[in-house]
Amino acid sequence: MTSRLEELSSYMDTRSQDVLMIGICGMGGIGKTTIARAYYNSVSYHQFEGKAFLSSVREVSSKGGLVSLQEQLLSEILTEKRVKIWNIYNGMDMIKRKLRFKRVLIVMDDVNELNQLQKLAGKNDWFGPGSRILITTRDEHLLNGHGVDQIYKAKGLDDIEGLQLLSLRAFQNHHPSKEYMGLSCKVVDYANGLPLALEVLGSFLFGKTLDEWRTALDRMKENPEKRILDTLQISFDGLEDTEKQIFLDIACFFKKKEKDLIIKIMDSCHFYPDIGIRVLIDRSLITSVGQRLSMHDLLQEMGWKIVRQESPKEPGRRSRLWLYEDIFHVYTGNTGTEDVEGIVLDLQRPKVASLNSKAFLKLNKLRLLIFRNVNFSAYLEYLSNDLRFLEWHGYPFKEFPETFQSKELVEINIRYSKAKQLWKGVKQFPKLKILEVSHSQNLIKTPDFRGTPNLEKLILEGCIELHEIDQSIGILDGLVLLNFKDCKKLKSVPSSLYDLRALKILNLSGCSRLDYKLEELECMESLEELDLSRTTIKQPSVSLSLFKNLKMLSLSGCQNQLPETGRSLLSFLPVKGSSMMSFCSLIWLDLSYCGLQEDIVPSYLPSLAALDLSGNNFHSLPASINAFPKLEDLSLNDCKMLQTLQKLPSNLNYVTAQACTSLETLDLCSLQTSRLNLSNCFKLGGNQGHNSFVFTMLRKYLQGYLSFTHKEYQSSPMVPRKYDSRPKFDVVVPGNEIPEWFSHQSLWLSKNYYSSETIQLPPGFIDSKWIGFVVFAIFAIKDRDTSSFYDLDLACSIKIMNHKWEHELDSRCLSMVHHLESDHTWLFYLSGNELLDITVSQDTIKTASHIEVMFSAHGTGLHVKKFGVHVVYEEDVLESRQIVDCPEDENTELGGGAFTKRIHENRRGCFDDEPQAKRSKLPQ
Structure with missing residues (x-):
């Protein structure tokens, strides 16, 4: 509660003399009233000339009318026992006249109609300077319609908070006893962060035995507590009919499904989904997560209960069927009726059911039918x-x-x-x-x-x-x-x-x-x-x-x-001079496995952004691709004859050249891209264990960071210091050498499919000259099942956290199709500006204490041997004196001459001669 109260207090900003209206919105039972009451009680009387808390505005206005609420408002603020108001408009006038010059705090709890706000707190100028109007509602659209200054979205409890609340109600203690811990965690998981559910269930379970707890858990999964569902159903009851239909369809059929699919289906049913879904989101009945629509588990159970109540004993008389047992009952017993509007059955594996297809004859109002992996043993005579x-x-x-x-x-x-x-x-x-x-x-x-x-x-x-x-x-x-x-x-x-x-x-x-x-x-x-x-x-x-x-x-x-011409079949594509x-x-052209040579590649495509030349007969990169001014992605996988990559286009963001087994040299100075996959390119660098050039690329990239921030944005105070819009650094190469200056390295726990490394952050790190993290993993593919349909995936998740909260900074996945002949290194850099993109205030970020890096390996045959992370500071980059320079008269290709020698010299100086610094730094 403390953190939520602090966040709400920052919205209220009592130092400002402006009149502010602040909304708190969220689903029923999420704790809107609790936090509003806590703030109201925390405010001392000397901060305001008067204050009033109007409870249950929805319920009171429906019974006693708005006049009674106007009277209560004035009575509490003016501390008069009885204020007589003759009608609504008389009340509006009195509120404006009597409170116009008073600094007041007003809480209006559980508002459900715009008219209530208009009659109780119509405009900011009704109240004196510094006044605060706090409104709780389930309907975000209502707040926007009234023009509130800010909206605080109430959040559910995390597992620790949930366990504490449950314990207070069930055990009158902050923690459950050891024997009740497992069952308590199951209740917390069931409530899914909803405070109302935890309070109701905790009170119900108070004094119960372990066996009674187990029975109660089983029962609540089938029949949730009535008080919880009744509270949640208030929002549903206020919907239009088409909005109710959309909600029930999502609850029964489409939770966590793609939004576009749901809109398409609802539109076919004439439910006007664009506006209907918007209303459901505004009223906190559903949520939009990425491209999918979802809802709280207890809201879904409420939807299920509404449908079951249509016919408690006979599924064939309900509007929606989604459980196998109910559908089996209808189709074997031929009990379907025209009440059934939708049937969705999604089985994980194909299942032959001896179902009576004549049951379709009675389902003549069926508007939605989805069967996945369901077989019928009889002939189908009818579809609605x-x-x-x-x-x-x-x-x-x-x-x-x-x-x-x-x-x-x-x-x-x-x-x-x-x-x-x-x-x-x-x-x-x-x-x-x-x-x-x-x-x-x-x-x-x-x-x-x-x-x-x-x-x-x-x-x-x-x-x-x-x-x-x-x-x-x-x-x-x-x-x-x-x-x-x-x-x-x-x-x-x-x-x-x-x-x-x-x-x-x-x-x-x-x-x-x-x-x-x-x-x-x-x-x-x-x-x-x-x-x-x-x-x-x-x-x-x-x-x-x-x-x-x-x-x-x-x-x-x-x-x-x-x-007849001797030319390639690609002769219709434009070539030089055409x-x-x-x-x-x-913008995208795939010429893979066409048997091409260097001279048979289109010479100019002005809009081309992605080009796939994999599996062709190149010895070197076709010169013509430098004439593609917008080319960003280049694929050269499986070009077995490719020996060198020189003069790469400067605008490339990503190059993949996997399994180019003849590739020996790579021109780093022309290589502007920072995303590169060179797996199974064993001749590159001279031997399978040598991957030092990757760290040379990293130094070059980080030096570019300083150049970017100092030159491009030094003159603009509006741009954060850590801002960097360049492509992310992400490289895969053969090799297994990791420099000793890498500050955090861990061996993989072979029995698990995942492992993690946690880094303690120094106090005030966000304000230091810290710029990001370098992350690596060493992995191999051995004994892979070649008949497997699935790719192998190595995933990485990076989180920032303290003991109260955690937020994901980045997640990425490396998918591998090719067999790897030896150890490989995956190295990538995460810029500090990622912290600016997450939905957490900078004040909260400053309280972070740890960074967690977690790798997970998916697929038989994928083995991770080692992984780690290194924190990078500006001074590390500034002190890295061996910046990659490219004089024209010097060999700067990886794989030959002076450049290779310089890499080896850098490695000796970095690892062997330098004393151990207090904080590990990049090689100098």
């Missing part, structure tokens, strides 16, 4: 024509029921189905926008599209038996995505397909038998993404002048030569 959204992963039938044609259906997703043909003839699905039948290996032909004129996405990826595309595809004027990836038996497409003027994304990857001409694709004027990888490209019969809107192009694996009318918008 009221369906808006249909997803059936592994749909087990050959086609849809003959009577199925929904005029409201927006999406069909039956990937991995057993369907041979979706429907025969013309079926009316006028609102259908998405049809996904990917990986349906029995599908032989597409349906007639004349009944789906508004289709926007058609996904047929992995339909390996598909060989016929209906001619009607040409009528889909709104189609923007068409995916035929790996349709290996597809030999031709209707000519009408090339008339799809709105098409933006076309994927023909792996259609090895498909006969097409580039000039036909050129007619698709809106095309932005084109994947022709692993296809046979015929030489264009005319010069290509369009593709002006194309942004992404993949030609990976296209290796056939054109015998017209640049075509491909002028291209």
Whole structure:
């Protein structure tokens, strides 16, 4: 409570003479009233000329009206026993007249309507200088509508605080006894930080035995305490009908699902999700976390209870079904009714259920059906024509029921189905926008599209038996995505397909038998993404002048030569001196495994940002890529003949050259990028254990930090000293040598899949000339299961903390596909300006006492041997005198001559000759 009270006090700012209105918002039971009351009680009378606490504004105004609250307000502040107000407007006038010159503190608790604020504290000028109006509510939109000065968002309790509160109620002590500790932690976990739940459950469990605690825990998971749910349901009861529907759908079906998916489904049901979801967030009923929507566990249980109460004993009469037992009951007993609106069953593994498919006959109001890994053993006779959204992963039938044609259906997703043909003839699905039948290996032909004129996405990826595309595809004027990836038996497409003027994304990857001409694709004027990888490209019969809107192009694996010209199949791409009318918008180009040599690479692509040249026959980097002014990412993986990387484009941010086994030299002076992956490049540096050049790169990067901050931002006091917008330093190389100056090094605990290192921070570190952290890990891949589908991942999480709080500064993951032949080093730098981006006040950050670096290894065969972290200060960089300089007459390539010698000299001087300093520093 103390930290929350301090934070709220900073919002109230009693030193200011301005009139401030401050809101406290959060879900029911989160502790808004408690913190408001605590602040009210902490304020001494001499700070204000009067103060008033209006409790339960929502409840009081609904019973006694706003006049009674106006009377209470004036009576408490003026210390008069009875203030008589005749009507609301008389009360507003009296408040303005009597309090206009008084410095007052007013708390209005549990406000739920804007009208209440307008009649009790309409404007700031109603009150004297220095007055403070504190408003608690569940509705953030209400606070914004009234124009409050700041909003404090009430937070749940952490586990330690939760355990203390539970203990006070259940044991009348600050800590549970040893035998109750495990059960107490389970209760705290169940409450998930909600103070109301901890108070109610703690009071209920007071004096109970261990067995009674266990029984109570089991019961509350099935039937949460009524007082808790009743408090939470107040917010739900105030919603519009469509908002209630959205809330219940999220609670029952879509918690922690992607926001875009939820909006799409809710929109198909005419629930107006954009405004509805905004209302639910404002009223603290749901939260938006990244791109997903979620809610508190107890709010979800409230939603479940609301649905169960629709029919306590018969699931077939409820609006929503989401539990396997209830769905099994409905489909085996054929007890479904038209009350059922949505069914979602997501099984982790495929399960064959002897379900009665005739049960669908009674579900004629079903608007939402999602089955994942559910098989039916009988024939499907009926699907509701009221369906808006249909997803059936592994749909087990050959086609849809003959009577199925929904005029409201927006999406069909039956990937991995057993369907041979979706429907025969013309079926009316006028609102259908998405049809996904990917990986349906029995599908032989597409349906007639004349009944789906508004289709926007058609996904047929992995339909390996598909060989016929209906001619009607040409009528889909709104189609923007068409995916035929790996349709290996597809030999031709209707000519009408090339008339799809709105098409933006076309994927023909792996259609090895498909006969097409580039000039036909050129007619698709809106095309932005084109994947022709692993296809046979015929030489264009005319010069290509369009593709002006194309942004992404993949030609990976296209290796056939054109015998009549001797040129590569890539001859249609622009080369030096050619017209640049075509491909002028291209930002991503994949030319991997095309058998290219240095002279057969496009010479100028003005917008290109990412280029993949992996698996080609280069001995050195094609000179033409220096003419790509916006190139940032370059992939050269598996270029077995590549020997040197010189004169790299200055604008590169990331270079990956994994498994370039002939690579010997790297021009560090032209290398401006600070993100580099050179795994399995064993000739680089002379031997497998030698990775000193990485630390030379690090010194160069950190010297650039000082140059950046001092030159670019020294004149601007508005920019934080630690601000640095450059790309992050992140390098992977062969080797296992870590300098001794690395201040914190730890051996990996082999029995665990994770291990961590904690660093104690000195007092006042945030104000020192500390600039960041360097982190490393030494790892190898051994005895990997080559049949495994999954990549190997090495993840790192960095947290800043003290004994009361912790916040994540950074998390990153290194994914590995290649087998590693020896030890490798992953080294990266975390800038201090990361502290400026987290949602914690700088005053709070100053109380940090530790940094924790945690590595976790995921995947069989990945072994981490050692890891560590080093704190970097400005003086470390300033004293690092061996800055990488690049005189023109000196060999500055890694792998040869004077530069390599200088690295070895630096290492001897740093490790062998220097005395141990009080604080480890970078090599000098």
